[in-house]
Amino acid sequence: MPLTAAHAGLVYSPGTAFSQAALEDVSLSVEPGELALVVGRTGSGKSTLLRLLAGLVAPTSGSVHTDGLAAMVFQDPESQLFAETLLEDAAFGPRNLGRSDAEARAAAADALAAVGLDPAAFGGRSPFTLSGGEARRAAIAGVLAMRPAYLLLDEPTAGLDPSGRRAVREAIGRARTTAGIVLVTHDAEEFLGDADLVLMLETGRTVFSGTREALLAEPGAFEVAGLRPPEVLRAQMLALPSASAKASYTLDPREAAALLAESRGDAG
Amino acid sequence: MIELSGVSFSYGSPADGPVVLSGIDFALAPGECVAVLGANGSGKSTLVRLCDGLLTPDEGSVLVDGVDTRDGERVWDVRSRVALVMQNPDNQIVGTSVEEDCAFGPENLGLPRDEIRRRVDEALAAVGLAGMERREPHLLSEGQKQRLAIAGALAMRPAYVLLDEPTAMLDPDGRAAVLAAVDGLRATGHGVLHVTHQVADAATADRVLVLAEGGTAYLGTPEGLLGDPDRLARCGLELPPAGVLASELRARGFAVPITAMDAASIVETLCR
Numbered sequence A: 001m002p003l004t005a006a007h008a009g010l011v012y013s014p015g016t017a018f019s020q021a022a023l024e025d026v027s028l029s030v031e032p033g034e035l036a037l038v039v040g041r042t043g044s045g046k047s048t049l050l051r052l053l054a055g056l057v058a059p060t061s062g063s064v065h066t067d068g069l070a071a072m073v074f075q076d077p078e079s080q081l082f083a084e085t086l087l088e089d090a091a092f093g094p095r096n097l098g099r100s101d102a103e104a105r106a107a108a109a110d111a112l113a114a115v116g117l118d119p120a121a122f123g124g125r126s127p128f129t130l131s132g133g134e135a136r137r138a139a140i141a142g143v144l145a146m147r148p149a150y151l152l153l154d155e156p157t158a159g160l161d162p163s164g165r166r167a168v169r170e171a172i173g174r175a176r177t178t179a180g181i182v183l184v185t186h187d188a189e190e191f192l193g194d195a196d197l198v199l200m201l202e203t204g205r206t207v208f209s210g211t212r213e214a215l216l217a218e219p220g221a222f223e224v225a226g227l228r229p230p231e232v233l234r235a236q237m238l239a240l241p242s243a244s245a246k247a248s249y250t251l252d253p254r255e256a257a258a259l260l261a262e263s264r265g266d267a268g
Numbered sequence B: 001m002i003e004l005s006g007v008s009f010s011y012g013s014p015a016d017g018p019v020v021l022s023g024i025d026f027a028l029a030p031g032e033c034v035a036v037l038g039a040n041g042s043g044k045s046t047l048v049r050l051c052d053g054l055l056t057p058d059e060g061s062v063l064v065d066g067v068d069t070r071d072g073e074r075v076w077d078v079r080s081r082v083a084l085v086m087q088n089p090d091n092q093i094v095g096t097s098v099e100e101d102c103a104f105g106p107e108n109l110g111l112p113r114d115e116i117r118r119r120v121d122e123a124l125a126a127v128g129l130a131g132m133e134r135r136e137p138h139l140l141s142e143g144q145k146q147r148l149a150i151a152g153a154l155a156m157r158p159a160y161v162l163l164d165e166p167t168a169m170l171d172p173d174g175r176a177a178v179l180a181a182v183d184g185l186r187a188t189g190h191g192v193l194h195v196t197h198q199v200a201d202a203a204t205a206d207r208v209l210v211l212a213e214g215g216t217a218y219l220g221t222p223e224g225l226l227g228d229p230d231r232l233a234r235c236g237l238e239l240p241p242a243g244v245l246a247s248e249l250r251a252r253g254f255a256v257p258i259t260a261m262d263a264a265s266i267v268e269t270l271c272r
């Protein structure tokens, strides 16, 4: 059975004066090998959905099921780091899952290297004096080292430099050979090409749920969710609005340039 | 003016800690926005903390409108001129309600109550948090916290605003609101330092500073960086997909400006 949320809803502090509805009737199902992208405006319920899938909070309606470990990288990485050294921090998860000390440390070193933190330089560093991007990489390493069946990633590339983004994207790609991924991002452009499924939330409700192809064919869904389509897609929507042109919309900037240039005739 | 002259800094004792910044010369003038880019760990947040006196240099000096940040008796002169929005908004929450948090800075400036009220309402509206005044800051979503931190800085109306990756966790509307606020600050004579990993943010700045290996890898116009692929690569930076689209169109003879990084301005030049 895959990782599944079925008609899940969440109200924070229900029945109190501070009661806050964050999710309503949201369904999602991810198999190992699949990547589901979750996008939506600030406060739309994305992190709440990941917390539900990770079992950190229980749904107040509907249900969540998983057949394996679903581990989450928090949006605020600093809230996840705690050990004395980075190597110990990343080794904590695998050790907790019963791996031997040597195995846990090896998994930790591999995971640090995978996110571009050289274990020789960073393994002995305190997790509390890192730069913002270094801290995010460290938090991701700690979860990668556990090799969970499902990887729940909240803004995994926010604050990363280009090489860090590349490293994390590659690490996600490798993890995906065995794990299912649910990834929350404000930068849909970066991960849309990798996504099997896209879920768009708006004030806790689903406004789009479907394949990447379905979304590209109906990019108006971005606006319904209060978002902007990726700029490359938007350029095509603005310049080539006809229904027949929609079928060839692409996320690749070079292909898009060819399409746009062709439609205008050669300028030079 | 915030003036850094020959600034070096390391977190360990100067003798043994790795040097994060060395020999930095840089000045931020009122009315200009400088975008600061560079790899993770290149010292951007360190630079920002030096500019607001949270850190002081091991060598060289930092002057804020002529006041040395090491002058213990004039800390307040520096603090009241400079507002810092930290990279992690959780580190900046002080109030138990959104409005109280936002009012913290103006209250410290000793402003009258009705003036504080006005500024708080204006700042919360500018970042899209109107209607959330009574919410508890630590229970907000991360993007809401980031917006609150920015509102707190806006409400102080300081001479200089230092924004450390202010849009890293914002949605497109939030990003646009912050960039509009930056424009507004710049137009009213405030100096803005905008730390970012988004090359597109550099396109709209007056100048760009790129840090690498402790020093300045680039300091100049956005065009000088964005229009030079080799320099961009040497700085460890990459054009966003829209920038690649624009440069492909330029190669095909379309007059797309170097700083056009959004769909509307790219398509506009195609239609001409």
Ligand SMILES: Nc1ncnc2c1ncn2[C@@H]1O[C@H](COP(=O)(O)OP(=O)(O)OP(=O)(O)O)[C@@H](O)[C@H]1O
Pocket: A128, A129, A130, A131, A132, A133, A134, A159, B011, B012, B020, B038, B039, B040, B041, B042, B043, B044, B045, B046, B047, B087
């Ligand atoms: N309190 C500290 N003690 C020791 N080293 C530190 C401390 N804070 C930062 N560093 C180190 O100093 C270097 C510069 O950090 P800084 O936070 O300025 O980088 P940055 O350019 O802001 O990076 P990022 O893009 O990841 O936010 C990093 O290598 C970091 O690990």
Ligand SMILES: Nc1ncnc2c1ncn2[C@@H]1O[C@H](COP(=O)(O)OP(=O)(O)OP(=O)(O)O)[C@@H](O)[C@H]1O
Pocket: A012, A013, A020, A021, A022, A040, A041, A042, A043, A044, A045, A046, A047, A048, A049, A075, B139, B140, B141, B142, B143, B144, B169
């Ligand atoms: N512990 C909590 N108690 C009460 N309300 C909460 C709590 N956590 C989140 N909320 C509220 O629930 C809504 C959804 O929050 P959530 O963190 O899931 O949003 P998000 O989509 O992840 O936003 P962002 O893009 O800003 O990270 C928001 O309005 C938020 O203020």
Ligand SMILES: [Mg+2]
Pocket: A046, A047, A048, A075, A154, B141, B142, B143
């Ligand atoms: Mg969130």
Ligand SMILES: [Mg+2]
Pocket: A131, A132, A133, B044, B045, B046, B087, B164
């Ligand atoms: Mg930083």
